[in-house]
Amino acid sequence: MKTIQISELDNVAVALHPIAKGETITAGGLTVTALEDIPQGHKIALRAIKNGENIIKYGFPIGHATADAKPGTWMHTHNVCTNLEGEMEYTYNPSLQFPKPVEPETFMGFKRKDGRAAIRNEIWIIPTVGCVNDVAKKMVRDNQDLVAGTIDGLYTFPHPFGCSQTGEDHAQTRKLLAALVRHPNAAAVLVLGLGCENLTHEQFLTELGEYDEDRVKFLICQEAEDEFAEGRKLLEQCAEYASQFKREPIPVSELVVGMKCGGSDGLSGITANPTVGRFSDMMAARGGSTVLTEVPEMFGAEGFLMNRCVSQEVFDKAVSMINGFKNYFISHNEVVYDNPSPGNRQGGITTLEDKSCGCVQKGGTAPIMDVIGYGDPVVTKGLNMLYGPGNDLVSATAMTAAGAHMILFTTGRGTPFGAPAPTLKLATNSQLAEKKKGWIDFDAGPIADGESIDDAAKRLMNLVIEVANGKLTKAEEKGFREISIFKDGVVL
Numbered sequence: 001m002k003t004i005q006i007s008e009l010d011n012v013a014v015a016l017h018p019i020a021k022g023e024t025i026t027a028g029g030l031t032v033t034a035l036e037d038i039p040q041g042h043k044i045a046l047r048a049i050k051n052g053e054n055i056i057k058y059g060f061p062i063g064h065a066t067a068d069a070k071p072g073t074w075m076h077t078h079n080v081c082t083n084l085e086g087e088m089e090y091t092y093n094p095s096l097q098f099p100k101p102v103e104p105e106t107f108m109g110f111k112r113k114d115g116r117a118a119i120r121n122e123i124w125i126i127p128t129v130g131c132v133n134d135v136a137k138k139m140v141r142d143n144q145d146l147v148a149g150t151i152d153g154l155y156t157f158p159h160p161f162g163c164s165q166t167g168e169d170h171a172q173t174r175k176l177l178a179a180l181v182r183h184p185n186a187a188a189v190l191v192l193g194l195g196c197e198n199l200t201h202e203q204f205l206t207e208l209g210e211y212d213e214d215r216v217k218f219l220i221c222q223e224a225e226d227e228f229a230e231g232r233k234l235l236e237q238c239a240e241y242a243s244q245f246k247r248e249p250i251p252v253s254e255l256v257v258g259m260k261c262g263g264s265d266g267l268s269g270i271t272a273n274p275t276v277g278r279f280s281d282m283m284a285a286r287g288g289s290t291v292l293t294e295v296p297e298m299f300g301a302e303g304f305l306m307n308r309c310v311s312q313e314v315f316d317k318a319v320s321m322i323n324g325f326k327n328y329f330i331s332h333n334e335v336v337y338d339n340p341s342p343g344n345r346q347g348g349i350t351t352l353e354d355k356s357c358g359c360v361q362k363g364g365t366a367p368i369m370d371v372i373g374y375g376d377p378v379v380t381k382g383l384n385m386l387y388g389p390g391n392d393l394v395s396a397t398a399m400t401a402a403g404a405h406m407i408l409f410t411t412g413r414g415t416p417f418g419a420p421a422p423t424l425k426l427a428t429n430s431q432l433a434e435k436k437k438g439w440i441d442f443d444a445g446p447i448a449d450g451e452s453i454d455d456a457a458k459r460l461m462n463l464v465i466e467v468a469n470g471k472l473t474k475a476e477e478k479g480f481r482e483i484s485i486f487k488d489g490v491v492l
Contacts, residue, residue, distance in 0.1 A: 001016060001448075001449070001450065002015065002016060002017050002019060002023075002025050003015055003016060003019070003025045003026075003027040003044065004016055004027060004270060004448075005027040005028035005030075005046065006057060006058050006059070006269075006270065007056070007057075007058055007059030007060075008028060008059075009056055009059040010028065010046070010056045010057050010058070010059060011045065011046055011047055011049055011053075011055065011056045012043040012044060012045055012046060012055055012056070012057055012075050013025070013027035013028065013043065013044050013046055014041065014042070014043055014044075014057070014266055014267070014270060014348070015038045015039065015040050015041060015042050015043075015044060015266070015348075016040070016267070016270075016448040016449075017040055017448070018037070018038065018039055018040050019034045019037070019038040019044065020034065020037055021034055021035065021036050021037050022034060025044070027046060028046060030046045030047065030071075032044065032045070032046060032071040032072040033071075033072050034072050034074075035070060035072040035073050035074070036073070036074050037074075038074050039348065040265075040266070040267070040348070040429070041265045041266020041267050041347050041348030041349075041412065041429075042074060042075075042076055042266055042348040043055070043057065043074070043075040043076065043266070043348065043350065044072060044073070044074060044075065045069045045070065045071055045072060045073040045075050046071060047071050048068075048069065048070055048071055049065045049068070049069040049073075049075070050065065050068055051065055051066065051067050051068050052064055052065065052066075053065050054083070055075060055080050055350075057354060057357065058269065058357040058358075060301070060303065060304075060353070060357055061083055061353065062080075062300075062350065062351050062353040062354040062357060063080045063081055063082050063083055063350060063351040063353055063354065064080070064081060064083055065079055065080060066079050066080065066081050067079045075350070076345075076348070076350050077345055077350050080350045080351060081351070082300070082337050082351040082352055082353060083300075083351075083353065084299060084300050084336070084337045084351075084352060084353060085336075085337070088302070088323075090302065090306055090315075090319050090322075092306070092307065092309070092312055092315040093307050094307055094308075094309070094310075094315075095307045095308065096308065096310065096367045097308075097365050097366065097367070098366070098367060099281050099282075099284050099285035099366050100285060101285055101286075101287070102282070102285040102286050103286075104251040104252040104253040104286035104287060104288065105251070105252050105286070105461075105465060106249040106250060106251055106252065107119070107249075107250055107252060107255070107465045107468035107469050108247040108248065108249060108250070108468075108469045108470070109247060109248070109250040109254075109468055109469075110150075110184075110187070110245045110246070110247060110248070111245075111248060111250065112184050112187075112245075113212065113215075114212075116184040116254075117184060117250045117254035117255065117405070118184040118185045118187070118245075118405065119185060119255075119405045119406060119422065119467065119468040119469075119470075120152045120153070120185040120422065120470075121150050121151055121152050121185075121187045121242055121245050122151070122152050122153045122154070122155060122185055122186055122187060122242075123146070123147075123151065123153070123154045123155075123186070123187065123188050123189070123190070123235065123238045123239060123242055124154075124155055124156065124157070124180070124181075124183075124186040124188075124189045124190070124420070125139055125140060125154075125155070125156035125157075125189075125190045125192055125235075126156070126157065126177055126180055126181055126189055126190070126191050126192065127156065127157070127158060127159065127162070127192050127193075128162045128177060128191060128192065128193040128194075128197060128199045128201075128204055129161070129162030129163045129193060129194050129197035129198075129199060130158065130159055130160040130161060130162060130163070131162075131163065131194045131197065132192050132193065132194050132221055133156075133158035133159070135192065135221060135227060135228075135231075136156040136158065136192050137156055137158065138228065139156070139190075139192075139228065139231045139232075139235065140154050140155060140156050142228065142232070143231075143232060143235050146235055146236065146238075146239040148239075148243075149243050150242075150243060150245055150246055150247070151187070151239060151242050151243060152470075154235070155420070155481055156192075157180065157420055157481065157482065157483040158482075158483075159173075159483055159484070159485055161173045161485055161487070162177070162197050162198065162199040163194075163197040163198045163199065164198065164491050164492040165198060165487070165489070165491065165492070166489055166490060166492065167489055168488060168489060169487045169488055169489040169490075170198060170199070172374060172375065172485065172486055172487070172488075173199065173485050173487075174199055174203060174204065174207045175207060175374070175375035176374070176375045176397070176398070176401050176483075176485050176486075177199075177204070177485075178204065178207040178208045178209075178375075179375050179376075179377065179401035179402070179403075180400065180401055180420065180483070181208060181211075181216060182208075182211075182377070182403075183400065183401070183403065183420070183421075184403070184405070185405060185420070185421060187215070187238075187241065187242035187245055188215050188216070188217075188237075188238035188239070188241045188242045189215065189216050189217070189238070190217045190218075190219060190231065190234050190235060190238055191204065191216060191217070191218045191219070192219050192221070192231070193218070193219070193220045193221065194220070194221050194222055195220045195221060195222030195223055196222065201218065201220060214237075214241050215238075215241055217234040217237060217238060219231055219234055247469075247470070251286075251287075252283070252286050252288055252465065252468075253286050253287035253288045253381070254288070255283070255288045255289070255405055255406075255464075255468060256288070256289040256290070256291065256378050256402070256403045256404050256405050257279075257280075257283060257288070257289070257290050257291070257404060257405065257406055257407070257408060257464065258290075258291045258293070258396070258399030258400070258402070258404035258406070258407035258408065258419075258421070259276050259280060259290055259291060259292050259362040259363070259407070259408050260293065260294065260362075260392065260395055260396055260399065260407055260408070260409045260410070261273060261294070261297075261358075261359055261362065261409065261410040261411065262392040262409060262410075262411055262415055263343055263344075263347075263411040263412055263413035263414060263415050264340075264344050264347060264349060264355060264358060264359070264410070264411070264412050264413075264428070265344070265346075265347025265348055265349065265412025265413060265428055265429065266347055266348025266349060266412070267347075267348075267412055267428040267429050267445075267448060268347075268349075268358045268359075268361075268410055268411075268412050268428045269357060269358025269359070269361050270358075270428075270447065270448070271428045271429070271444040271445060271447040271448055271456075272410035272411075272412075272426045272427065272428040272444035273358055273359065273361035273362045273410055273428075274361045274447075274453050275426070275444050275447065275453055275456040275457050275460055276361075276362040276364075276408050276410060276426065276460070277361045277362050277363055277364035277365070278364060278453050278454060278456075278457035279364075279408070279457045279460045279461060279464070280292075280362065280363060280364040280366065280383055281364040281365055281366045282457060282461055284364070284366040284367075284381075284382045284383060285366075287381055288381065289378050289380070289381050289382060289383075289384060290382075290383050290384065291378060291384050291385075291386050291399050291402055291404055292360075292362060292363045292383065292384070292385050292386065293385070293386040293387070293388040293395045293398060293399060294359060294388065294389070294390040294395055295321060295322065295325040295387060295388060295389065295390075296325060296329075296389060296390045297352075297355060297356050297359040297360075297390045298322060298356055298359070298360060299322070299326070299336065299337060299352055299356055300337070300351070300352050300353035300356040300357070301353065301356035301357045301359065301360045302322060304357065304360045304363070305318065305360055305363060305368065305385070306318055306319070308363075308365070308366075308367050308368050309367070309368045309371075310367040310368060310369050310382075314368060314369070314370060314371055317370075317371035318368065318371050318385060321371055321385065321387050324387075325387070325389075328488070337351075337352045340352060340354070340355045343413050347412045347413060362408075362410070363383060364383065366382060366383050367382065367383065368382075368383050368384070368385055369381065369382035369383055369384060370382075370384045370385075371384070371385045371386075371387075372384055372385070372386050372387070372402060373386075373387050374386070374387045374388055374398055374401075374486060375398070375401050375402075376402065377402055377403045378402050378403045378404075384402075386398060386399060386402055388486065389486065391484070392409075392415065392417065393417060393419075393482060393483070393484035394484045394485070394486050396409070396417075396419035396421075396423065397419060397420070397483040397484050397485065398486065399419070399421070400419050400420045400421040400483075404421050405421060405422075405468065406421050406422040406423070406424060406464065406467055406468070406473075407419050407421055407422070407423045407424070408424050408426060408460075408464075409423055409424065409425050409426065410425075410426040410427075410428060410444070411425055411426070411427065411428065411432070412427075412428040412429060412432065413432065414427070414432050414435075414436045414439050414440070415439065416438075416439050416475065416478070416480055417475065417480055417482060418473065418475030418476060418478075418480035418481045418482070419481065419482070419483070420481055420482075420483060422467055422472075422473045422475075422476055423473055423475050423476075424441040424442060424463065424464075424467060424473050425439050425440050425441050425442070425473075425474065425475070426440070426441065426442040426443075426444055426460070427440045427442070427443050427444060427445060428444055428445065429444075429445045429448065430443055430445030430446065430448075430449075431445070432445075433445055438474060438478075439474055439475075440474065441463065441473050441474055442459070442460060442463055444456055
């Protein structure tokens with residue numbers, strides 16, 4: 001199969017494989033001859049399209065034609081333009097499809113003293129300010145002998161903030177770092193400060209709230225004669241505490257899984273993203289939790305999401321999140337719809353509507369149970385929407401802070417990064433999976449050659465359970481773990 005008409009309403013088809021000029025293809029019962037070469041993931045007109053007429057993909061307008069197009073024409077950025085502008089009015093017309101409950105499988109994880117589940121048993125060093133990043137990194141290098149028994153690793157997450165920030169930025173840094181300290185995959189944590197930063201020890205304690213003093217330790221470097229010797233003592237205590245946890249059977253319903261895409265292509269919304277969406281529905285059926293973010297990449301596809309909100313209250317929070325993010329763009333005199341990226345366009349994505357319609361496929365069809373803020377935890381079972389940008393590192397960090405045990409990251413072009421939580425890379429096409437075996441954990445490409453979404457989602461569920469059991473992702477094997485904190489204001 002060379003092409004696919006995603007919806008019977010579509011006036012374009014997507015090339016599942018490259019189409020040569022003069023080649024005849026059939027999609028949606030229509031046969032056309034390609035008038036030019038059509039790259040994989042790009043769109044071909046199935047019927048005559050007039051200048052100004054909407055381009056329909058996913059059964060939804062993704063922009064309009066800027067010139068007349070004959071059947072067989074390549075439809076892309078040279079002859080298609082977005083329809084989007086400014087804020088929109090939304091009306092709640094609920095359409096809810098609750099999945100039929102399924103008995104959850106189990107995985108071998110760690111049960112924390114507060115009852116939460118974990119899939120890793122690690123020690124984390126969290127710097128409260130960028131000035132101590134290198135101290136934290138040296139502590140990690142010098143204390144690897146503590147990684148023994150059931151302890152899976154010792155890691156730190158450098159960042160440039162914690163000082164010279166004001167207002168909301170300062171609050172977001174404080175909130176994000178405290179949320180990472182609470183993450184269940186961290187069996188024990190050393191919070192490392194300098195002593196003169198804006199993010200004071202007292203502020204951090206207030207933000208963190210009640211905590212287990214055996215699990216969380218603090219070191220202020222300016223107050224220690226030898227921070228490395230003091231750090232060693234505290235990390236030994238962390239290791240002793242972490243060593244008590246052993247893997248035990250835990251139902252999949254206890255998992256929180258983040259869902260993200262980056263380096264998307266024209267197959268993202270056809271292969272990998274729908275697979276993740278079906279997986280999300282499977283998790284909802286099992287009583288588990290999933291997290292969908294990347295608010296700017298919901299623009300233009302809100303219709304797929306808003307009426308799935310489980311209540312008027314959740315709908316109102318979703319509207320506030322969407323329009324709030326548009327105002328964030330406008331307040332900086334930026335174009336709200338300045339998307340997709342050059343790599344997205346090369347992969348076949350033409351407009352933001354095109355990108356967004358593919359992006360939201362990761363959300364499946366189950367009801368949206370809650371909308372949460374940046375740095376807030378997931379507290380409601382089922383599908384959650386999270387306030388955050390599209391940027392890969394920032395949004396993956398935000399999902400980790402929300403409590404995601406792991407992150408599913410779909411990509412059509414590939415990326416090596418990893419969040420603090422295990423980050424699985426799902427290739428949208430088999431060429432990428434074959435080329436970048438050191439990056440890719442899961443190949444969704446077979447869907448383009450006939451594998452069903454259901455079968456691919458079952459494969460993905462099996463892999464998620466394997467990773468929850470302790471199987472390392474490709475990023476984990478290389479030690480790729482980093483954070484990026486959302487910022488908006490000035491640096492002093």
